[in-house]
Amino acid sequence: MQAGIHPNYHDVKVTCACGASWSTRSTVKGETLRLEICSNCHPFFTGKQKLIDTEGRVSLFERKAAKSKAMQAETAARKAAKPEATQ
């Protein structure tokens, strides 16, 4: 093996956001590797349809959609109250 050209390949502990953890070997810096998704929790492997909301993007969208629905209902109610002002 030639010296000075190989990356540091060492044992790492992998932990997923779902709670699964295992150990493997990697050239990653540090002793741990953190994942957002793994084969224990990915829908492809579990066969279950689910929303993966690691950064709150889905809940943010749902909040915005609910707010939009409320505003639409409010506008519709205002137009219904004053039908002559819809021109």
Ligand SMILES: [Zn+2]
């Ligand atoms: Zn996982």
